[in-house]
Amino acid sequence: MSTSYTLENIRKEKATMQLLWIGMVSICMFFAGLTSLVFVDNMEIPSESDWFLYSTVIVLFSSLVYLIVSRNIKRDKPVSFLIFMVFILGLIFTYCQFQGWSDMRNNYGIIFTGENPETGQATPKEHSYFYAITVAHFAHLIFGLIALFITFFNALRNKYSSKKFLGIKLAGTYWHFLTILWVYIYLFINYT
Amino acid sequence: MSDHHHKETFITKYIFSQDHKMIAKQFLLTGIFMALVGMLMSAMFRVQLANPGETSILYNLMPSNWMDPDTGALLQDKYLALVTMHGTILVFWVLTAGLSGTFANFLIPLQIGARDMASGFINMLSYWFFFAATVVLIYSIYVPSGPASAGWTIYPPLSAEASYIEGSGLGMTLWLVSITLFIVGSLLGGLNYIVTILNLRTKGMSMKRLPLTIWALFVTAILGVLSFPVLLSCGLLLVFDRSFGTSFYLSDLIIGGEAAHHIGGSPILFEHLFWFLGHPEVYIILLPALGMTSEVISVNTRKPIFGYQAMVLSLLAIGFLSFIVWGHHMFMTGMNPFLGSVFAFTTLLIAIPSAIKVFNYLTTLWRGNIRFTPAMLFAIAMVSTFITGGLTGLILGNAPLDINVHDTYFVVGHFHIVMGLSAIYGMLAGVYHWFPKMYGRMMNKNLGYLHFWGTFICAYGVFFPMHFLGLAGLPRRYYANPVDMGQITDINDIITFFALAGAVIQFIFVFNFFYSIFRGSPASKNPWKANTLEWTTPVERIHGNWPGDLPEVHRWAYDYSKPGAEEDYIPQNVPLKEGESEH
Amino acid sequence: MIYLLIGGLLFLAIVTFVQIIRVSELLSKIRNKDVNEVTENDNNIQGKILLVVGFGFLVFVIWQIVAWKHLILPPASSLHGVEIDSLMNTTMMLILVVFFITSIILFFFGFKYRGIKGRKAFFYAHNNKLEIVWTIVPAIVLSGLIVSGLKVWDSTMNVTSENSQIIELHSRQFQWAARYAGEDNILGKHDFRLIDRATNPLSLDKGDKYTIDDKITNEVHLVVGKPVMLKFRSDDVIHSAYIPHFRVQMNCVPGVRTQFGFTPTKTTQEMREDPQIIRQMQELNDRIDAMSLIEKTVFLDENFAKTVDDLPLKFDYQLLCNKICGSAHYNMKMKFVVETQEEFDTWIAQQKEVGGLVLTKK
Ligand code: HEM
Ligand SMILES: [Cu+2]
Numbered sequence A: 001m002s003t004s005y006t007l008e009n010i011r012k013e014k015a016t017m018q019l020l021w022i023g024m025v026s027i028c029m030f031f032a033g034l035t036s037l038v039f040v041d042n043m044e045i046p047s048e049s050d051w052f053l054y055s056t057v058i059v060l061f062s063s064l065v066y067l068i069v070s071r072n073i074k075r076d077k078p079v080s081f082l083i084f085m086v087f088i089l090g091l092i093f094t095y096c097q098f099q100g101w102s103d104m105r106n107n108y109g110i111i112f113t114g115e116n117p118e119t120g121q122a123t124p125k126e127h128s129y130f131y132a133i134t135v136a137h138f139a140h141l142i143f144g145l146i147a148l149f150i151t152f153f154n155a156l157r158n159k160y161s162s163k164k165f166l167g168i169k170l171a172g173t174y175w176h177f178l179t180i181l182w183v184y185i186y187l188f189i190n191y192t
Numbered sequence B: 001m002s003d004h005h006h007k008e009t010f011i012t013k014y015i016f017s018q019d020h021k022m023i024a025k026q027f028l029l030t031g032i033f034m035a036l037v038g039m040l041m042s043a044m045f046r047v048q049l050a051n052p053g054e055t056s057i058l059y060n061l062m063p064s065n066w067m068d069p070d071t072g073a074l075l076q077d078k079y080l081a082l083v084t085m086h087g088t089i090l091v092f093w094v095l096t097a098g099l100s101g102t103f104a105n106f107l108i109p110l111q112i113g114a115r116d117m118a119s120g121f122i123n124m125l126s127y128w129f130f131f132a133a134t135v136v137l138i139y140s141i142y143v144p145s146g147p148a149s150a151g152w153t154i155y156p157p158l159s160a161e162a163s164y165i166e167g168s169g170l171g172m173t174l175w176l177v178s179i180t181l182f183i184v185g186s187l188l189g190g191l192n193y194i195v196t197i198l199n200l201r202t203k204g205m206s207m208k209r210l211p212l213t214i215w216a217l218f219v220t221a222i223l224g225v226l227s228f229p230v231l232l233s234c235g236l237l238l239v240f241d242r243s244f245g246t247s248f249y250l251s252d253l254i255i256g257g258e259a260a261h262h263i264g265g266s267p268i269l270f271e272h273l274f275w276f277l278g279h280p281e282v283y284i285i286l287l288p289a290l291g292m293t294s295e296v297i298s299v300n301t302r303k304p305i306f307g308y309q310a311m312v313l314s315l316l317a318i319g320f321l322s323f324i325v326w327g328h329h330m331f332m333t334g335m336n337p338f339l340g341s342v343f344a345f346t347t348l349l350i351a352i353p354s355a356i357k358v359f360n361y362l363t364t365l366w367r368g369n370i371r372f373t374p375a376m377l378f379a380i381a382m383v384s385t386f387i388t389g390g391l392t393g394l395i396l397g398n399a400p401l402d403i404n405v406h407d408t409y410f411v412v413g414h415f416h417i418v419m420g421l422s423a424i425y426g427m428l429a430g431v432y433h434w435f436p437k438m439y440g441r442m443m444n445k446n447l448g449y450l451h452f453w454g455t456f457i458c459a460y461g462v463f464f465p466m467h468f469l470g471l472a473g474l475p476r477r478y479y480a481n482p483v484d485m486g487q488i489t490d491i492n493d494i495i496t497f498f499a500l501a502g503a504v505i506q507f508i509f510v511f512n513f514f515y516s517i518f519r520g521s522p523a524s525k526n527p528w529k530a531n532t533l534e535w536t537t538p539v540e541r542i543h544g545n546w547p548g549d550l551p552e553v554h555r556w557a558y559d560y561s562k563p564g565a566e567e568d569y570i571p572q573n574v575p576l577k578e579g580e581s582e583h
Numbered sequence C: 001m002i003y004l005l006i007g008g009l010l011f012l013a014i015v016t017f018v019q020i021i022r023v024s025e026l027l028s029k030i031r032n033k034d035v036n037e038v039t040e041n042d043n044n045i046q047g048k049i050l051l052v053v054g055f056g057f058l059v060f061v062i063w064q065i066v067a068w069k070h071l072i073l074p075p076a077s078s079l080h081g082v083e084i085d086s087l088m089n090t091t092m093m094l095i096l097v098v099f100f101i102t103s104i105i106l107f108f109f110g111f112k113y114r115g116i117k118g119r120k121a122f123f124y125a126h127n128n129k130l131e132i133v134w135t136i137v138p139a140i141v142l143s144g145l146i147v148s149g150l151k152v153w154d155s156t157m158n159v160t161s162e163n164s165q166i167i168e169l170h171s172r173q174f175q176w177a178a179r180y181a182g183e184d185n186i187l188g189k190h191d192f193r194l195i196d197r198a199t200n201p202l203s204l205d206k207g208d209k210y211t212i213d214d215k216i217t218n219e220v221h222l223v224v225g226k227p228v229m230l231k232f233r234s235d236d237v238i239h240s241a242y243i244p245h246f247r248v249q250m251n252c253v254p255g256v257r258t259q260f261g262f263t264p265t266k267t268t269q270e271m272r273e274d275p276q277i278i279r280q281m282q283e284l285n286d287r288i289d290a291m292s293l294i295e296k297t298v299f300l301d302e303n304f305a306k307t308v309d310d311l312p313l314k315f316d317y318q319l320l321c322n323k324i325c326g327s328a329h330y331n332m333k334m335k336f337v338v339e340t341q342e343e344f345d346t347w348i349a350q351q352k353e354v355g356g357l358v359l360t361k362k
């Protein structure tokens, strides 16, 4: 009974990971839908602010830290502090994004919508698009932050071990996914 | 699923249930309810078309401001509201959620030998998102400015600006909210279906032994997971345009006599994104019906489905091709003619796997020993409508021929027959066939026959004549006949007659359904003598599906009338006899 | 009252159903059988009904073809339309043949192999040869269709405006306007920001020298045998210019330029003498004749903006809106006239030039 129970457990773990994977494929399609616009229309997306470079570096760094988390948990080494660090890095990333948006708005005059006070022209869709895609990424990031926080909390309560760390795997996979997604978006808005 | 026996309250059992069988029934009941709503709407606009400008008691079902205060006639834009809601409800609510939601939930665990879905919780969420979507959609009908009225395809700018049509105000906002909830629900469901099929198959149930229903539901779920997010991004940008004044889809508009500020957007972009979902969506609707038809036909001809492998391959081919044909809805948008050629080519390719399916069905019937259950009749009717409607696709898909029939009643005839009827027939076949498993009772056979023949006759009576309207040049979504087309009134009268008769006949089904839930004659464990695993479960439906161990699978699902066997069916969990070969 | 009646009827219907079910249940109890088990007798009856209704459907299809053939559009009145028609006829023949063959097989097999107790079905799981045949044969037939289709498509859509008379079709909720390019055959510029419903409804650029000789009309006249290039514009939502008799259709998309070039081949007068058109108009006029005077007046006014004096109605080419565009979508149409060069010259001479002065139409 007990062997079949763990067997069923392993299967369930695998299934849960797959749920996440297919969910991420879905999210990819969502962003593919958004980015296809640019190719259909040959848009040039603005990307002036340096803050986005900083946020890219931060999020890459956070993913690196998370790699250590995954290594540590397999060896039963402590992880809660590292997870907390990733979470904080996530918050810093958020901060950079907000700085970036206000930078774009205040210093480069790139707004989401409305009329340009000087020219009276409506916002070009390239500008709206910049906000649409970066904010869409951020919306997905919120769930990543929540996941990290829960994982951190569980780690604090010693819920994970080298035998049982599905939560860490799930949160990590999603977080890496967000990193890759952001890097993609960053390159995308810079090179179109 | 170790918790078979813990106490269940009414709420966890019937409302926030995580049991796949209960969730399936929730989808089914919501689907039936929405089907009736959608059907009543169609009855209303058919009445308008037969008696333009006259009043009818049917209109009283709608808010009173839908009618002209003097004549009581349906208002012009409310006609469009009806058409839009009808399309939305049937395409998304009935034939996507009602069909996939019901049968994917019900059949996947039962036919692959699993205790439940991979995640019962996500499954429950999937239903409740759908339910919330339903509530919002129904509510939108009653807002003073009316529900969305820009057609189920909600092309902007019509859908973007309330001064173009009243329904594009609050009604459209609610439509978008509702469809967003709907998409989230569908995605959650789809994730679960795929993962369950991949991971929770019981011992011996290799992919090569999966019943075709499961294959079809599997491909459907993949299509959904890949295409619905694109609709979401498409809708998101529309929301921005509508509510925040961006210009993704809008440009060069004059609103209320003044030039609007939008510039640089293109409505064509919307169409591309929409149909990238839209075309796979029609197969999301059709494939489960095809899968269930395969199953029902095989069981009731007492023969294996002919060419199992070809059936699976053609499902996969259809699924793949459906992602590269969306442009055939846009031949007349002024797209680059070369692009048009490419889409025409890929579109006609789809006809090949479709043809394979039809011929395989016909061969399955050949030299069978057909038992005409109501389900079997619906399955045969499904093959018939798939033939009739698929063939007109060859005209629509060939770009130059589409020039003169695009957006006419010819298209309406085409997709109602190939998608509407086929999927509805597949769904009804499924309900009649699996009702004993769902409710432990039989549906009344004779009422089933009555329902079938009435539906079959009326449905062709409604949709076949539409081809002629289209060939006479009658555009779709017209409130009344235009100009010198008075001579087609006869056809319209015939259609409306059959539409109303067909609608009335559906109440036989509704009655039979509910009567049988409570009073039907008790079903035996395997009333149709079928091979698939669901029929090895006990009649009283338990959490976890099988008492004791899960069944082990030893053969494919189609060993009917196998030479050398005593009975004309061998369930999948019966081991191969010595020297017996598979297939 | 009416609701009471409906409620009563519904109630009666339900009671009847329950009784039917009850009786059949009782009967089968007496015979000691399950009511809902499908018997050999059921198979026999349903199989026969399938044959009868199935063939009935095919007869219904044939009846429709015979009875309604004259209602569909007459042969095309344009050069490319003739090609479309011929491909359409070939395709239609082909799909009708396939439709009849497969449907007959379906209904016949259903009938022929209706279940008999004790008979065993033929275990026939696959046959690769057969399946390859019915993959390849449709593939070949479809290749034929698509190759000829793409030829027609290419020649239809890749028309240049050289040698064509250029006409702009302007659409807005819910009316059409046409703008002739004038002597120079070049349309003056326009910009939607110049809109002024009273003085400049087509938002034309009055400063553009090409604008001066443009002519705005509310019907379109074409010269038979002379190519035209229609350029489409929309002010608000997507409309679609659909002229079924010419086999012409193209969406009018705000912010996007679309066009369709074709050559009309039959004058309106010739069409009025076409036997199929005569029959269609005859039926329409007969229908109107059967109405009372009041009905007639209302009908003519609502649908045709005409009076009883205009009876009997005569055929005209019509441009219809074919993309859902709002409440009066169904009533958004414009008259097309095809005539000889002389007739056209007289007509166009009477139309006023935009002339940079007053840009109102009507
Ligand atoms: C042989 C296969 C088929 C071909 C070649 C084909 C082709 C087409 C084409 C070209 C159109 C666009 C017509 C127009 O708007 O002018 C169309 C419309 C449509 N088809 Fe098909 N079709 C096929 C089968 C199907 C199937 C199997 C389904 C559904 C299950 C389906 C559902 C639809 C729907 C819903 C529309 C209309 C959408 C709308 O405008 O509202 N078709 N089909
Ligand atoms: Cu399509």
Ligand SMILES: [Cu+2]
Binding pocket: C172, C173, C174, C238, C239, C240, C321, C322, C323, C324, C325, C329, C332
């Ligand atoms: Cu219009």
